[in-house]
Amino acid sequence: MAQSGDNAAGVDNTFRKKWNREEYLERAREREKQEEESRFSSKAKAPPIQRKPLKHRDYEVDLSSRLGKTQVVTPIAPLSQQAGYYCPVCECVVKDSANYLDHINGKKHQRALGMSMRVERASLQQVQERFEVLKKRKVTSSFSEQDLDERILKQQNEEEERRRQRRERKKEKKKEKAVEDDAEDADADIAAMMGFGGFRSSKK
Structure with a gap:
């Protein structure tokens, strides 16, 4: 009877998986260490992107050249020939003029152009020069x-x-x-x- 009691004590009949706590703690520490190293290395590799300040457009937005014209739209046509307003910078088509203006004034489009959404701070000299230009324009245009x-x-x-x-x-x-x-x-x-x-x- 004593012999059968010893055998019963040596058998694992609980049907539960036993976890080695020390092994998994070691794995977690290694993973955290690797994540920190990769984070520091990615920060060191990629310098912060310096974007240019926001500038006014030097071209006129064309919203009315295709008004009143008919166009055959096919699903296999390239984006630039589909119905709507095509943005070559972002390579997308916007369906109406209001959304097109929102798109070209938006953050995504400006970032694609390499500009931030911040305006360059004007100096005193730039403001004075601008006033002079406007005064000259007013004098020449007055009748x-x-x-x-x-x-x-x-x-x-x-x-x-x-x-x-x-x-x-x-x-x-x-x-x-x-x-x-x-x-x-x-x-x-x-x-x-x-x-x-x-x-x-x-x-x-």
Whole structure:
């Protein structure tokens, strides 16, 4: 009986898996160490990206060149020939103009162009130069009194020409109406001579 008791004590009949805690703790430490090393090495390899500050566009956005035109859309056509607005920088198609403007002003598009969303801080000298440019533009675009008189005279002449053309058109319409009335009278006279009094019924 004692012998069978010894055998029962040596058999693992609990049906549970036994874990070696020390082995798994060692594995976890090694994995953490490797992750830290890879994190430090990736930071050391890739220097931080220095993006240029945001600048205004030096081109005009074309939103109206394809208005009113029909286009055959096929699923196998390249992106640039599909319906909508194509962005060659991001290689995508946007379906309407509002979303296209949102896209080209958005962060993803600006990053693809190599720009950050921050605007460069202007110096005092740049602001003063800009004011000078705007003053010169205002002086050159302002009209003198002589220019104003010439414009008023030109506008009056154009208005007089329009009135004259309207009068001529009215006269032509009156002439055409008179000719039509004469033709109708002649037709009525011919019909009367031939004995046609019109298409009225003979019953009274």
